[in-house]
Amino acid sequence: MPPSVDYSVYLVTDSTPAILGPGRTVVDVVGAALAEPEKKHVGIVQLREKDTDARTMLENLKALHAFTAPAGAPLVVNDRVDVAVVAMARGHCEGVHLGQDDIDVATARKLLGAEAIIGVSASTIDEAVTACRDGADYLGLGSVFPTTTKTNAKHLVGTPGIQRMLQAMVEAGFGHIPTVCIGGIQTSNARRVLFQSGYRPVAASAETTAPPAKELDGVAVVSAIMAAADPGAAAAALAEQVRLSKTQGPTDFYRALPPCSVQARSAQASPASVQRILQALHETTPLSHNMTNLVVQNIAANVALAVGASPIMANSGDEAADLARLPGSSLVINMGSATPEGIANYSKAIAAYNAAGRPIIFDPVGAGATATRRAAVRAIMASGYLDVIKGNEGEIQTVYLSGLCDEDRARETAEAGPLQQQRGVDGGNALDAAARRRLVSRLAAREKCVVVLTGAIDYVSDSRGVRVAEVADGHPILGEVTGTGCCLGTVLSATVAAAANLRRADKEGNTGDGEQGAEEIDTFTAVLAGMALYERAAARAAVMPSVSGPGTFVPAFLDELSRCRRAAAANDMSWLA
Ligand code: 3NM
Ligand code: MG
Missing domain, CATH: 3.40.1190.20 (Ribokinase)
Incomplete structure (x- = not known):
């Protein structure tokens, strides 16, 4: 069994200068993001290098592991099962993250062993369910939004697409497998994305119970931390947004609602x-x-x-x-x-x-x-x-x-x-x-x-x-x-x-x-x-003796909106009857 992981904030590295900024290395930025290991703002790190040779990757993994290990954050490597085999043998990495065109999960598992963390990227229902069936330890779902970080991001799935993949996982019996979303996630949208991505079914009728709900476990980001002037502060801010999303929705108006098992078919405002x-x-x-x-x-x-x-x-x-x-x-x-x-x-x-x-x-x-x-x-x-x-x-x-x-x-x-x-x-x-x-x-x-x-x-x-x-x-x-x-x-x-x-x-x-x-x-x-105010005022105005068509309706409508509202404020609701 791989170790248990806190997926709340998943940091994916990127060494392109446009993201990293001048004079910084991946190791510098990850080190800064994990600067206070006891705070555990980042739960897992992925080294993602698309054009780096194996030897440099192994060196980077070693250097990164000096920061990730004390923070209790596993370190995984993108795409390269061969690099993961060597780095794991040296104790410098905990697993691999695979895309849809990389080595398959079963082969990776055979090479890396039962203890390795193997994650998979999915952007469709089919990819998500297949990855679970193949034995992935977690899934990265996306891309949620357009991102300039990944030049070949295929599918834009939005929060509805994430929700649909979570639903498919539940229905296929994989509701227990952790998930993060990726692509365009920033501190400013993390809370609402997690909130809106959740799959929270309600029962079809009073006689049946709802299928289990499934929430994302966290967010995976590149630029939100790698491009931040202060990566430690950015990691802390993201972790706070993830925490808030688990207790309250994106606005003051939206609190965490209890699970609902009965559909009330009709509702009226009293x-x-x-x-x-x-x-x-x-x-x-x-x-x-x-x-x-x-x-x-x-x-x-x-x-x-x-x-x-x-x-x-x-x-x-x-x-x-x-x-x-x-x-x-x-x-x-x-x-x-x-x-x-x-x-x-x-x-x-x-x-x-x-x-x-x-x-x-x-x-x-x-x-x-x-x-x-x-x-x-x-x-x-x-x-x-x-x-x-x-x-x-x-x-x-x-x-x-x-x-x-x-x-x-x-x-x-x-x-x-x-x-x-x-x-x-x-x-x-x-x-x-x-x-x-x-x-x-x-x-x-x-x-x-x-x-x-x-x-x-x-x-x-x-x-x-x-x-x-x-x-x-x-x-x-x-x-x-x-x-x-x-x-x-x-x-x-x-x-x-x-x-x-x-x-x-x-x-x-x-x-x-x-x-x-x-x-x-x-x-x-x-x-x-x-709606009650608006529609009642319109219905009352339309039949006023002064109203003979659309021209005379408008002033009468404004009058009635005002009159009904003032009456309500004076505890007179007779207009609504
Ligand atoms: N994978 P940022 S999107 C590495 O859709 C990666 O699978 C994606 O970068 C996917 O957080 C992406 O800067 C880049 O938007 C995410
Ligand atoms: Mg890949």
């Missing part, structure tokens, strides 16, 4: 919780930061004011860091600008809000309409954790399909019928009610966020894909006014931020109204509260 959230919104005036298009800016800002939020329309990613730090702020990304510059701004803003632990609402406007927009969706999804994804059928379907691995995409496209090319920003109408429920629930479970599919009936899934609410309110006249779909995102940002303020106040015990211990106000409940 009037009491809607009232609490709207009251908090009224009292705390959260900032709603909208990155949105020009057509929508005016009405979205007015809607934000009407519901009691403080709007700022700012499309520059550079501003986001300051805005994200303001108390109670939240971000709406309305994908109006799918240009490279627009996407760079969204990515910066997502990183800033994730780092501050503040919520993000993503509205993938027209997601399926063009190849550019489909690519923009993938780039935005890869930029960070999005607390709520809201869109019409075509948009949500595009987001869902964009994260599937090739095997699953082929299967599910056949299952759901051929995908329609989306026209403009109008959603498709190909799916029946059951398929819509399934779509929101699967996307939510995969991305671990709340998903809203809008339509005559709206479907809302909680972030485990367990509770799915149907909201059948609103009015068709909303479709006759530009920007009303986008404004729902603005309202959701306000209620989700208000709910966060409420939880923070509850935690600090200063609500002053004896409400502590009241029903948990999560993001799902906050989204349902925002």
Whole structure:
């Protein structure tokens, strides 16, 4: 049996000058990363040299082992079973890491023995399961994101791809084999990547139990440590993010949830919780930061004011860091600008809000309409954790399909019928009610966020894909006014931020109204509260005597949003009846 290993932070070396920086050697950097062996920030090290001769590799292994051994971190060598045989015999290495075109695991095992650590890289379901069957001790799964470090990185799998490989491992009986992910992992995204990559199935019905869950054991990095100015500090920071991911998700809004064995098929927000959230919104005036298009800016800002939020329309990613730090702020990304510059701004803003632990609402406007927009969706999804994804059928379907691995995409496209090319920003109408429920629930479970599919009936899934609410309110006249779909995102940002303020106040015990211990106000409940306000206000406004069409509807709608919110703040929920 190979030794037990802490895979939380797995350091892979790289000696190319572009990564290492001037005047540094691999041994220097690994030495610095392991400078405080008792802290054990790095659990395992791999020497990865693509163009080095065997003798130099053996020398490097010897030098590295002087640092890895005192830290209790095994040292393995990339690709080269021959080098591993010699280095292991000399006591300078503990195993080998194999790619898909290297010597097979069984042969390596025969040459290296039962005590050797043998790891394998996998980027597909088949590769992962095969490596387990062949006797790998751990798997490196990736590439999660594009990386410039590995020039021949084949597959980009994203967090959904990692999750799918973990699922396949569980289903094939290899849930016990440790895994790390690799490719584009940095301190800034490690926590959310680990969180979103976890396979956490729920039971299909109340009579059955869920299959076992499987989480990644850690992250494998090259540049995050090898290119860091202070490799020791970088290793410590990564180790801290891995630790946090195991206890709490990527934002303040996401705590570790207990395993759930029963599917609650339907869910509604109680009037009491809607009232609490709207009251908090009224009292705390959260900032709603909208990155949105020009057509929508005016009405979205007015809607934000009407519901009691403080709007700022700012499309520059550079501003986001300051805005994200303001108390109670939240971000709406309305994908109006799918240009490279627009996407760079969204990515910066997502990183800033994730780092501050503040919520993000993503509205993938027209997601399926063009190849550019489909690519923009993938780039935005890869930029960070999005607390709520809201869109019409075509948009949500595009987001869902964009994260599937090739095997699953082929299967599910056949299952759901051929995908329609989306026209403009109008959603498709190909799916029946059951398929819509399934779509929101699967996307939510995969991305671990709340998903809203809008339509005559709206479907809302909680972030485990367990509770799915149907909201059948609103009015068709909303479709006759530009920007009303986008404004729902603005309202959701306000209620989700208000709910966060409420939880923070509850935690600090200063609500002053004896409400502590009241029903948990999560993001799902906050989204349902925002939808209740938005759709009831629209339905009420549409039948006002003053309203004779879309032009007169808009002012009446703003009035009703404001009136209902103020009524809720004054404990009057009669409008919701
Ligand atoms: N293997 P960085 S990606 C060595 O996909 C390696 O198997 C990969 O570098 C895989 O942490 C990769 O700097 C490079 O992104 C990872
Ligand atoms: Mg290899």
